[in-house]
Structures are given as structure tokens and as C-alpha cells.
Amino acid sequence: MAKELKDLTKRSVNYSQWYNELVVKADLAEQSAVRGCMVIKPYGYAIWEKIQRQLDDMFKETGHVNAYFPLLIPKSFFSREADHVEGFAKECAVVTHYRLKNAEDGSGVVVDPTAKLEEELIIRPTSETIIWNTYKNWIQSYRDLPILCNQWANVMRWEMRTRLFLRTSEFLWQEGHTAHETKQEAEEEARKMLHVYSDFAEQFMAMPVVRGVKSASERFAGAIDTYTIEAMMQDGKALQSGTSHFLGQNFAKAFDVKFVNRENQMEYVWATSWGVSTRLMGALVMTHSDDNGLVLPPKLAPIQVVIVPIYKGDEQRAMLAEKVAPIVAKLKTMGVSVKYDDSDNKRPGFKFADYELKGVPVRLVLGARDLENGTIEVMRRDTLEKSTHALEGIEEYVGNLLNEIQENIYKKAVDFRAAHTYEANNYEEFKEKLDLGGFVLAHWDGTPETEAQIKEETKATIRCIPLEGDKTPGKCVLTGKPSECRVVFARSY
Incomplete structure (x- = not known):
């Protein structure tokens, strides 16, 4: 790993x-x-x-x-709405026959030519x-x-x-x-x-x-x-x-x-x-996600908390399992999906790296010495920060931490978008800002011809005309013609 x-x-x-x-x-x-x-x-x-x-x-x-x-779907259905068929015609997979048969030369199966459908069917x-x-x-x-x-x-x-x-x-x-x-x-x-x-x-x-x-x-x-x-x-x-x-x-x-x-x-x-x-x-x-692997928001993570015990021998393993059982039970009653991984076929370091790669939001680590001290190690996946906390009340701490992680990664994404959103007021500035990567808010004259030219020259498309935000009119960055509001341009997937 x-x-x-x-x-x-x-x-x-x-x-x-x-x-x-x-x-x-x-x-x-x-x-x-x-x-x-x-x-x-x-x-x-x-x-x-x-x-x-x-x-x-x-x-x-x-x-x-x-x-x-x-x-x-019967092929004829797509002929009834002209724009719809034009939009999807080049992407359709077509079923033409309903039966296979063994090839006469024994080479395998072939499409039975006598089983041709009267009307082809489109896979939706x-x-x-x-x-x-x-x-x-x-x-x-x-x-x-x-x-x-x-x-x-x-x-x-x-x-x-x-x-x-x-x-x-x-x-x-x-x-x-x-x-x-x-x-x-x-x-x-x-x-x-x-x-x-x-x-x-x-x-x-x-x-x-x-x-x-x-x-x-x-x-x-x-x-x-x-x-x-x-x-x-x-x-x-x-x-x-x-x-x-x-x-x-x-x-x-x-x-x-x-x-x-x-x-x-x-x-x-x-x-x-x-x-x-x-x-x-x-x-x-x-x-x-980051260079260490997935970073999952807690609300969508299949495993929100993983607990990894560090033990030597069956006696320590059993002792840790007994101590962790009520923690696992309480977390589950709180609606937290938790996994206790005391498998002995993988080293702890491998487990740490694996759960980090898979984006598990919170990792708890407990060893024999932690039991003596009444503590447990906590690592949060969003920042990779480790800290030591009292075993008593750890469930409430983890519940609050999951909410904090959810909010933190949202804020991080909001801040990233804000730092990579630009305004452009002329075409040269528009192209310069596009090359920085991100959203460019610019005026557009509303014509498909201008939209197509910008796309051809810059590979950027109008992602949307925002429903909220600044609606101040201006002049199109390409043509200088009147524009009702800024629209969002970006290169896209």
C-alpha cells in the first residue's frame, strides 16, 4: 500500500x-x-x-x-421530436436482431439473419x-x-x-x-x-x-x-x-x-x-481529494470512522476488543458508520495507508498503552492532523468532528472557487484569465455566432447564465455589443 x-x-x-x-x-x-x-x-x-x-x-x-x-425504445419514437432525435442520433446503440444461433462451421455463435426485428429498438x-x-x-x-x-x-x-x-x-x-x-x-x-x-x-x-x-x-x-x-x-x-x-x-x-x-x-x-x-x-x-488519496465528505462516506487496534498477542487483542465494543455500539446508535479492524493479516501501517487512500474521514487508533492512560489517537482525513483525546466521551467528540470535517471541506472548496473566479472586460483579458484555469465572468452579446467563435478560439463554453448574482448590463468581450449580464465561461469536462 x-x-x-x-x-x-x-x-x-x-x-x-x-x-x-x-x-x-x-x-x-x-x-x-x-x-x-x-x-x-x-x-x-x-x-x-x-x-x-x-x-x-x-x-x-x-x-x-x-x-x-x-x-x-422503438426507433420510430425518436422521429417524433426533431430536436431530440438530432441531439441523440449519433450516440444511440441499436438492437436489430433478437436471436443468436450456432455457426455451421462450429466456430461459435452468430446473429441469426432470420431473426431481424421488424422495427429496430434503441437502448435508451x-x-x-x-x-x-x-x-x-x-x-x-x-x-x-x-x-x-x-x-x-x-x-x-x-x-x-x-x-x-x-x-x-x-x-x-x-x-x-x-x-x-x-x-x-x-x-x-x-x-x-x-x-x-x-x-x-x-x-x-x-x-x-x-x-x-x-x-x-x-x-x-x-x-x-x-x-x-x-x-x-x-x-x-x-x-x-x-x-x-x-x-x-x-x-x-x-x-x-x-x-x-x-x-x-x-x-x-x-x-x-x-x-x-x-x-x-x-x-x-x-x-x-489530494495526493494521498480520496477525501470524502462524512455524509457520503461508506465508512465514517475506522478504529484500528495495536496489539501484541491474543490477550491484548481481546482486551482492546472488549474496550472498543461499547464505543462502536454508541457510535452506531448515533447514526455513524464505523468499522473495527482488528484483522491480523495486515500490518497497522498498511491499514492506515489503505483507509487514508479510501478517504475514511476519521481514524481512531488504540493500543495497550492508550488503555492504561485512558486515551485514544484521532486522525482526521481532511487535514491529516493527529491528536490524542480521552477515551471517555470520545463518541461525542467524533460526532462533532465529523460535522466539522464536512463544513471544513465545503469551505475549502468555496475558497478555491473564489480564488479561481475572475472578471474579464475585454477579449485579451478574457483569454489571459481563462489560461489561469477557473470561471471567467464576462459579458456576451447573446448570439450563437459569438458563442461559437469564442468556443472555437479558446475551447471555453458558456457554462451557464447565473440565476443569482450581478445582473449589471455591459458590453460583450468579443464584439462590444450590448450584454444583459455577465455569464460563466470555463473550459470543461
Whole structure:
């Protein structure tokens, strides 16, 4: 394990390589036999489960319910909403046959040419089409609205260049799909879910985000407006960490989903969709971790506290286990996930390095001499500081320390973002600030042509038009034309 840590590339040397190595070395995920797809390992999946459980609770608190819709979508469904099919056409995996057979020459199995589907099926890249085809059966009257459904699922988007968690061909996510009586209600839903995402990112992931709306060229395919939360990684690049879309009546019109309104007239339903994915795992790694390994916010850490005894012989081992048992029990009653590791097949130094690499927030170490003195050693992962504390009352101290760590790593991320957020008032200044890495707040004239030119020349995109903050008008950094407000530019993942 010491060698594993020594071999971990430093962030300052190659940030991208550091990330790739850390995801593998910390047992979060690995490449699979299928190109572009990943295996999420148990430790990584345990973090995803905590993300999933908390978000699911937050969705249900806002009135949403879970459902499940088919993985396979008829190809014809994608032809009904022109912008939607154009947005996803190049990423779709297509099922053309339904049967294999043994090759006549005995070389293995081949696709049975007689088993060709009458209509090809698309492995879902997203589920708007299959869901709105279903909603047509569920909605007749305003009394059937709203429908507030969420689905936890996997999706497939054929990617040419992949990176674990950040961009894979298959990934896990949730996708909310809601149907509403009025435009106002649907718009409020889209904004509400954006704030659910931002609250989760900041309160649980300890990751500060900018809430905003996408420019027209960056919108979700088929949306009227796309709301987004944008986070800054430690290399200064932006990561889109969640989106919520106001779909207007586009999908209702595409699938002829109408209802009798309160005036007894037929009207198309108003819609939203919103989602976050296992990309949040990548965000978690890149926002907080350091050259020693993962740094996990306590609220999402699978193991919040690990206790490592230092013993010689079975007698000391039993004595320490007896002393620690009530500490473990009390921590668990406090809702703290704790592991007591008295395994004898690994040296203490190996255990220390392993739990440090995996980002366990608090490590407690107890030896025979500590028992005599009534003390225990505490190490916090965020700062790597060690201290000695009385055994009595250690549970309350640890509970407070976990809260302190959660707040500290959030503050650290906020301070980092503040130090790497700049304003630019002309194009030369804009390019200079971009090269520093981070967010550049600059005026834009609102045209897709200017946006495209800036992207081509600098590789920076408009991450969002912020919902909060300075709305003072000005002049576009590129064209000098009037601008309503500053927008967030950054290079991104």
C-alpha cells in the first residue's frame, strides 16, 4: 500500500492521470471487457448508494414517486421530436436482431439473419420518448395531473472517448419526468428540482455550485430551457453536475398527450425532465481529494470512522476488543458508520495507508498503552492532523468532528472557487484569465455566432447564465455589443 501511494501521480504533475489512477487504486471502479463501460466496485457502489438514498429521500419529500420504464425504445419514437432525435442520433446503440444461433462451421455463435426485428429498438439514451408515449394512456383530464415520476436506471450513450465516472457509454442515473396542467407549474417544477440538486451538492457532497440556465446552443435536445448546476474541479475546469429541463409542450405534441382543462377544452400537457448521474462520483473525487488519496465528505462516506487496534498477542487483542465494543455500539446508535479492524493479516501501517487512500474521514487508533492512560489517537482525513483525546466521551467528540470535517471541506472548496473566479472586460483579458484555469465572468452579446467563435478560439463554453448574482448590463468581450449580464465561461469536462 505504501508503494501504491508512492506511485500515485501528483495533481500538480498530471491532474488527469492522478484522477484516473485514484479511481482505480481506491477501489471505486475499473474498466470492463466492454469498451467504454465500467465496473463499479463495491466501495464505489457504496458511495453511489448513499448518494442515491439521500436524493431519493429528497425527491419523495417534494412529492415524487419512483417508477420504471423499458430499456428498449422503438426507433420510430425518436422521429417524433426533431430536436431530440438530432441531439441523440449519433450516440444511440441499436438492437436489430433478437436471436443468436450456432455457426455451421462450429466456430461459435452468430446473429441469426432470420431473426431481424421488424422495427429496430434503441437502448435508451434518455427516456422522454417512451415515457411520454406511456403518459398518453395515463392522462385524460386535469384531474390526472400533475404526474411526478422518477426512475433510477442505466442508460447508453455511445462515447468515443471515455473516462471512468465522468463519461462512459453506459452509466447509472436518475431521470425525473413530470407532467403538468400549466406552463407556470412546469417552470416552477424545473427550477425546484434544480434547487434540490444544488442543496444536495452543497449540503451532502460539500461541493459549491453555480445555479444557472444554459444558453440556447447548450440546451438539452428538445427543451425550452435547461437549468444547470456547475461545479469547479481542482484543475479549474467546470463540471456540469446536474440539469433540469423545462420541456414546454414539445413532447406532449410529439406524442399527442392532451387533457381536458378546467374550462372543458383540450390542451397539451406541460412537461419537465431532470437528472443526475454517476458523474457525481467523479465530481466527488475531483473536488476534494489530494495526493494521498480520496477525501470524502462524512455524509457520503461508506465508512465514517475506522478504529484500528495495536496489539501484541491474543490477550491484548481481546482486551482492546472488549474496550472498543461499547464505543462502536454508541457510535452506531448515533447514526455513524464505523468499522473495527482488528484483522491480523495486515500490518497497522498498511491499514492506515489503505483507509487514508479510501478517504475514511476519521481514524481512531488504540493500543495497550492508550488503555492504561485512558486515551485514544484521532486522525482526521481532511487535514491529516493527529491528536490524542480521552477515551471517555470520545463518541461525542467524533460526532462533532465529523460535522466539522464536512463544513471544513465545503469551505475549502468555496475558497478555491473564489480564488479561481475572475472578471474579464475585454477579449485579451478574457483569454489571459481563462489560461489561469477557473470561471471567467464576462459579458456576451447573446448570439450563437459569438458563442461559437469564442468556443472555437479558446475551447471555453458558456457554462451557464447565473440565476443569482450581478445582473449589471455591459458590453460583450468579443464584439462590444450590448450584454444583459455577465455569464460563466470555463473550459470543461
